Amino acid sequence: MSHTFTLDGKVVPFVDGQTIIQAASAAGVFIPHLCYHPEFKPHGSCKLCTVKVNGRHTASCTMRAAPGMVVESETEEINAERRALTQMLFVEGNHFCPSCEKSGNCQLQATAYHLGMMSAHYDHFFPNRAVDASHPDFLLDFNRCILCSLCVRASRDVDGKNVFALSGRGIKTHLIVNAKSGQLADTDFTLDDKAAQVCPVGVILKKRQGFAVPIGERKYDKAPISETAESTEGR
């Protein structure tokens, strides 16, 4: 059955079972997000996709659309909240864009630009997390993990391997590798794993490839995140 709701005044059609973000992106409307990925079950953890439905905050990646809903997304208030969440992600990890090989292809950076983030605003935690370079083809730089769990879902649900997991709670939550040694080399992780391709930031990196694509030709150099293929599929 096809119904509609309104998103910032625009009429958006949806079919039963679709979430707000799914319907919005099918209609070509971008809602900022980090832990949502159209190919995986939603996780609802980053809260970047927060919208107001009939006046109440909710994550648009987990909330199913319903007929007649009044959804607000691009408001100054909501974008200020999204910006604050993004700033917190920046200070919790070590995100030095100028020397990060993911710069220009990074969803966190692109989202920060989209939201007009000018500075980190909060004090940096400067965590000291060792990299895992044990695997012959991949490097894990945990300093940049935003705990979106996409690699966890991809490895478990698509690759059937369970290479990654989130461990700990609250501010202590961190990504671990499921091996006795804790090292990526001691798992069956390989180049063609889905989990090798999903990290939105610069944690799971193919070795010896960094900086091979020149500035100007990287994904978000060409178009801002709100206009990339994924977010305009319905336009």
Added chain:
Amino acid sequence: MTYQLETAAHPETLRRVAIDPVSRVEGHGKVTILLDDQNKVHQVRLHIVEFRGFEKFIQGRPYWEVPVMVQRLCGICPVSHHLAASKALDVIVGAKKLTATAEKMRRLMHYGQMLQSHALHFFHLCSPDLLFGFDSDVTKRNIVGVAMAHPETAKRGVLLRRFGQEVIRVTAGKRVHGTGAIPGGVNKALTIAERDELLKDIYHIVQWSRDAVQLIQKVHTQDPGLYNSFGIFRSNFMSIVGNNGDLDFYHGTLRARDDNGKIIFDHVDYQQYNQYIEEEVRPWSYMKFPYFKSIGKEHGWYKVGPLARVQNCCQISTPFAEHERKEFVDYAGGSPMHAPLAYHWTRMIEMLHAAEVIKELLHDDDLLGSDLVVQGKRQSEGVGVIEAPRGTLFHHYRVDENDLVTMANLIVSTTNNNQAMNEAIRHVARRYLHGHEVTEGLLNHIEVAIRAFDPCLSCATHALGKMPLEVELVDPEGRIVHSLSRS
């Protein structure tokens, strides 16, 4: 070649004068002078706080990040670090010989950097001293004063620099923090549109560089009493030289000469640099003091940079710069010129050479090629050396089997000139300060001597305008008896 005035016999009885320019992140320089009651100079030291922590910081990082990360070392010549690191990593990835496109793109980037750095230093930082005099009216002795009195000169300075920055942008992707060079090559070639844009301006750039050499030559030769002796000291000198002993900023082998110009070593593969050069630590300075092992600590120190390079090479491959080199050598009279102020003259000869090389490269279709990267047998250790605007720059890395850096050692240009700069300011202090009341004009003489070497700190503090300066005369009990500041 002595350590006179490095350490006073009885410092406890002397007054202390500190010239303490507040600086931005790149480095922090400070001169301390100990004077007695008659203002006689007993000790002069230049301290530069170097960003040594970097060598630790890079440990444990993947090697391919290094050429991008090292640019954070220095906001003034990041391209030099970018390329020196890339050259060291070429060795690590077994890239023995780069493709023609890769080598020429890197060379273009580097010569663009040389042009912009030398133009900035000469026009923006030094022309006020050189055109108005070292103790001229301080309110006019700045780039704004130059723009008023010599508008054409000031304008050309800006345009030369901007052209150099544009060369960097098209080769590295950005004016600062570019990513153009990668281990084994480059990530982009030049497009026809980029090349044509640069070709539009390059002929004026060469001409203006020729004019700049004429200007400094005139300033120098009109006042030989000052220019040939200010801050003078004799020393060894070193640089890399290219094939056939040509002046080459990008690649070559190490050559060193003594103060009479006699070869100390030549054709040295820089992978072996640490068999020839040792770095001494002295308790009063964070910056090390390098010297030639074969000569020893006391007499083995040397100078680097334009004055060393232009006199170390046998010839320059481009015609206008070669003509100017010969004029300079003739003026020097057949033996090496050691006067620090001659750095300015040789720096402009180098800027002219950089402009001419850029012009040649822009006519070379290899820059438009598509063969960008090579690799070979992986190595665990590599050294990259380049002639940066300020002199020879060494980057040395070890990388483990997991691709992480385990050791980094850098000898930056300013460190190579450490002893030389100390000698120059001691000479100036003895000649101008000794027995006089300290004034701003006299202190500027010290800075003029430091600035001739174009150490990073001078740019770092100068780029914003005037060097903020505080001088305090402190009596033996530590009380401030007199203070002077400008900001």
